Amino acid sequence: MTFYSKIIGTGSYLPPRKVTNHELAEQLAAKGIETSDEWIVSRSGISARHYAESNVTSSDMAVEAAKRALDAANLQANEIDLIILATSTPDFFGGFPSTACIVQNKLGITNGAAAVDVQAVCSGFIYAMSMADSMIKSGSHKNALIIGAEVFSRILNFEDRTTCVLFGDGAGAIVMSRSEEPGVLATKLHADGSHSHILCVPGNLNAGVIAGSAFLYMDGQAVFKLAVNVLEKVANEALELAGMQANQVDWLIPHQANIRIMQSTAKKLSLPMDKVVVTVDQHGNTSAASIPLALDAAVRDGRVKKDQVVMLEGVGGGFTWGAALIKM
Structure with a gap:
C-alpha cells in the first residue's frame, strides 16, 4: 500500500510585545548606536518584530x-x-532535554509519541518537514506535529546594529497526516559546512563557563550572496523531482530573512511578487519559525487555498538549505 503525507492544519503564535523600528532605534540610541527606520527598511524590508518576555521559552510559544x-x-x-521541532534556541542549554519532549509533556501527549529536535537554523522547518514526510510515507507514523519555534532575541547583541535589528521571536506549526493522495510533492535538502563561519553563535560551554561569544554573528554580504544562489537552485531541484514547472506554483513562501533575497529568488524563478507571501516586514527573521508563521498567515487570511501548489524554501546557518513543494 502506498502512503502519502499531507498538511491538514496550520497554526502560529507571536509574542504580544511588538517592537517597531522607531522603538528599537530609540533603545539603541540610548546606547550610542545610530540606526533608523529608513536604514533598517532599506536593507531588510523589516518594519517590526516581536520579542518574548523573559519568562517565555521556545516551548511555550511552540505549544x-x-x-x-x-x-x-x-x-x-x-x-x-x-513531534519534530526545529529550533536554534532550545529551552535548555545544549537542547538537553529536547524542546520537543517538553512540548509533548505540555500538550499532554501520553501515548509515547516520538519527539525530537532538529537543528538546521533557518532551514530547520524544511528539514523537519522532509523527515516527517519520509516517516509518514514509510508507514511508521500517521499524524506528525512539525514546529518551528525561536526566541532569537536571547542571542542578539544589541550593540551590533547589523544583526540585532533583523531578528524576532515566534512559533509556527503544521500537522501532517497520512493521506491517500500526495500532499508533499517533493523535498530537497542540502548543507555545506565549509560556510559555517559566516552565520553562527561562536561559543561553547567549558566547565560551566561560555568560551567565546554567545551572541549571533553574521557576515551579511556573504550570507546574502550564498542565499540568493542556493534558493533558486533548490527550488528548481524540487520542481524537477515533482515533474513540474515554476509557472505551476501558486505561492512561493520563502524563509522570511530579507526582502531583497526574496525578491531576487522570485525574479530568478520568474514568479511575480504578488505570488510571494511576505511577513518579514512585521515579524522580522524568526529563523525556523518564519516559514510556518508565513504559511499560517496566508492560510488564515484566505490567500493559500485547498489544492493550490506552494513552494516552501529556506536557507540558514550550517550552511543549510532546502525546499518543499506541497499541494494544500
Missing part, C-alpha cells in the same frame, strides 16, 4: 502554535504520534 494547528486539523493531541 500555542501547536494547539492552533491541532484545532485546524480537528485532531486531539493524543492522536499525534510524531
Whole structure:
C-alpha cells in the first residue's frame, strides 16, 4: 500500500510585545548606536518584530502554535504520534532535554509519541518537514506535529546594529497526516559546512563557563550572496523531482530573512511578487519559525487555498538549505 503525507492544519503564535523600528532605534540610541527606520527598511524590508518576555521559552510559544494547528486539523493531541521541532534556541542549554519532549509533556501527549529536535537554523522547518514526510510515507507514523519555534532575541547583541535589528521571536506549526493522495510533492535538502563561519553563535560551554561569544554573528554580504544562489537552485531541484514547472506554483513562501533575497529568488524563478507571501516586514527573521508563521498567515487570511501548489524554501546557518513543494 502506498502512503502519502499531507498538511491538514496550520497554526502560529507571536509574542504580544511588538517592537517597531522607531522603538528599537530609540533603545539603541540610548546606547550610542545610530540606526533608523529608513536604514533598517532599506536593507531588510523589516518594519517590526516581536520579542518574548523573559519568562517565555521556545516551548511555550511552540505549544500555542501547536494547539492552533491541532484545532485546524480537528485532531486531539493524543492522536499525534510524531513531534519534530526545529529550533536554534532550545529551552535548555545544549537542547538537553529536547524542546520537543517538553512540548509533548505540555500538550499532554501520553501515548509515547516520538519527539525530537532538529537543528538546521533557518532551514530547520524544511528539514523537519522532509523527515516527517519520509516517516509518514514509510508507514511508521500517521499524524506528525512539525514546529518551528525561536526566541532569537536571547542571542542578539544589541550593540551590533547589523544583526540585532533583523531578528524576532515566534512559533509556527503544521500537522501532517497520512493521506491517500500526495500532499508533499517533493523535498530537497542540502548543507555545506565549509560556510559555517559566516552565520553562527561562536561559543561553547567549558566547565560551566561560555568560551567565546554567545551572541549571533553574521557576515551579511556573504550570507546574502550564498542565499540568493542556493534558493533558486533548490527550488528548481524540487520542481524537477515533482515533474513540474515554476509557472505551476501558486505561492512561493520563502524563509522570511530579507526582502531583497526574496525578491531576487522570485525574479530568478520568474514568479511575480504578488505570488510571494511576505511577513518579514512585521515579524522580522524568526529563523525556523518564519516559514510556518508565513504559511499560517496566508492560510488564515484566505490567500493559500485547498489544492493550490506552494513552494516552501529556506536557507540558514550550517550552511543549510532546502525546499518543499506541497499541494494544500
